[in-house]
Amino acid sequence: xxxxxxxxxxxxxxxxxxxxxxxxxxxxxxxxxxxxxxxxxxxxxxxxxxxxxxxxxxxxxxxxxxxxxxxxxxxxxxxxxxxxxxxxxxxxxxxxxxxxxxxxxxxxxxxxxxxxxxxxxxxxxxxxxxxxxxxxxxxxxxxxxxxxxxxxxxxxxxxxxxxxxxxxxxxxxxxxxxxxxxxxxxxxxxxxxxxxxxxxxxxxxxxxxxxxxxxxxxxxxxxxxxxxxxxxxxxxxxxxxxxxxxxxxxxxxxxxxxxx
Numbered sequence: 001x002x003x004x005x006x007x008x009x010x011x012x013x014x015x016x017x018x019x020x021x022x023x024x025x026x027x028x029x030x031x032x033x034x035x036x037x038x039x040x041x042x043x044x045x046x047x048x049x050x051x052x053x054x055x056x057x058x059x060x061x062x063x064x065x066x067x068x069x070x071x072x073x074x075x076x077x078x079x080x081x082x083x084x085x086x087x088x089x090x091x092x093x094x095x096x097x098x099x100x101x102x103x104x105x106x107x108x109x110x111x112x113x114x115x116x117x118x119x120x121x122x123x124x125x126x127x128x129x130x131x132x133x134x135x136x137x138x139x140x141x142x143x144x145x146x147x148x149x150x151x152x153x154x155x156x157x158x159x160x161x162x163x164x165x166x167x168x169x170x171x172x173x174x175x176x177x178x179x180x181x182x183x184x185x186x187x188x189x190x191x192x193x194x195x196x197x198x199x200x201x202x203x204x205x206x207x208x209x210x211x212x213x214x215x216x217x218x219x220x221x222x223x224x225x226x227x228x229x230x231x232x233x234x235x236x237x238x239x240x241x242x243x244x245x246x247x248x249x250x251x252x253x254x255x256x257x258x259x260x
Contacts, residue, residue, distance in 0.1 A: 096221060100139070100140075100141045100221055100222075101139075101140070101141075102139060102142055103138045103139050105135060105136060105144065105171075105231075105255070106134075106136040107133060107134065107135055107136075107213070107233045107235075107253050108133070108134045108235070108251060108253050109133060109134075109235050109248065109251050109253065110132040110133065110134045110178065111130075111131070111132040111248070112129060112130070112131055112209075112237065112246055112248060113130040113244045113246065114128070114129055114239065114242045114243060114244065115127070115128040115130075115243075116128045117242040119195055119198060119199050119202075119242075124186075124189050125185070125189070125190065126185060126188070127154075127161045127162050127184075127185050127188060128162065128183065128184050128185070129154050129161070129164075130180060130182050130244075131164075131180070131181055131183060131211065132178055132179070132180045133152075133166075133178070133179055133181065134177075135171060135176070135178075135179070136175075136176045137175050137176075138174065139173055139174070140174060141173060141221070141222065142219060142221055143171060143173055143219075143220035144170070144171040144217050144218075144219060144220070145170050145171075145217060145218040145220060145225065146166060146167075146168055146169050146170070146215055146217055147217060147218060147228060148168045148216075149165075149216050150166040150213070150214060150215035150216065151163065151212075151213070151214045151215075152164045152166060152181055152183055152211065152212070152213050152214075153183070153211070154209055154210070154212075156194070156209055156210075157194065159188065159190060159194070161185045161209075162184050162185030162188075163183060163185065164181045164182055164183035164184065166179060166181055167179055167181075198242075202241055205249065206240070206249055207241070207242060208236065209237050209238070209239070210234065210235070210236055211233075211234070211235040211237060212232075212233070212234050213232070213233040213234075213235075214230060214231070215230070215231045216229070216230055217229055217230075217231050229258065229259055230257065231256075232256045232257065232258065234254050235251060235252065236250075236251070236253075237250070237251045237252075238250040238251075
């Protein structure tokens with residue numbers, strides 16, 4: 001019977017045991033030098049100390065930001081206060097308007113008597129106007145104080161002929177007051193063309209004048225009086241002749257106020 005021969009086991013040679021593959025180093029991580037150590041710390045645990053010049057710069061920037069924030073706060077407070085005051089004024093005005101329902105007073109010229117207007121003389125003129133003004137206060141709950149310091153002037157074109165003033169008085173509610181004021185002028189010189197124009201207009205029975213009235217007044221609302229308000233009245237009037245018996249041919253008055 002034939003014998004089977006099994007191949008024998010041959011142990012690896014010493015050269016095979018001594019041959020080992022070197023470990024591969026990652027190209028991203030440099031090989032530390034002998035005697036050095038690499039320590040890895042998380043970023044959130046790293047504390048950086050800036051150099052002195054950068055620290056001073058940081059402190060200056062911090063101070064600027066603080067001053068800017070203070071200025072902004074002051075500006076915001078100021079504008080808020082102004083806005084609150086404006087809203088309060090608007091609300092107060094609305095309450096006064098709806099409660100007291102103010103109406104503008106009415107003014108008109110009722111009569112004019114003229115003296116000292118001699119157109120045939122070459123001397124200077126000294127005209128005198130006695131003017132009757134009608135003031136109507138139609139308000140139910142508002143009175144008017146006419147203060148001192150008023151002025152009434154009469155003009156022919158741009159020439160101021162005479163001046164006067166209104167009396168100081170109080171006009172109650174729903175009241176009509178007629179007051180007569182004497183206006184006087186002196187040393188008035190008109191050009192020859194103006195004298196001829198006035199003479200021609202008197203012949204036609206239509207001599208135009210302008211009356212300007214300015215009066216400081218105080219409005220009484222209930223028991224409260226306002227500051228001084230200037231009432232302004234401008235009337236375009238036309239008379240038929242330049243005598244004490246003159247009559248008004250036409251009249252047209254405009255009214256306005258200066259609140260301050």
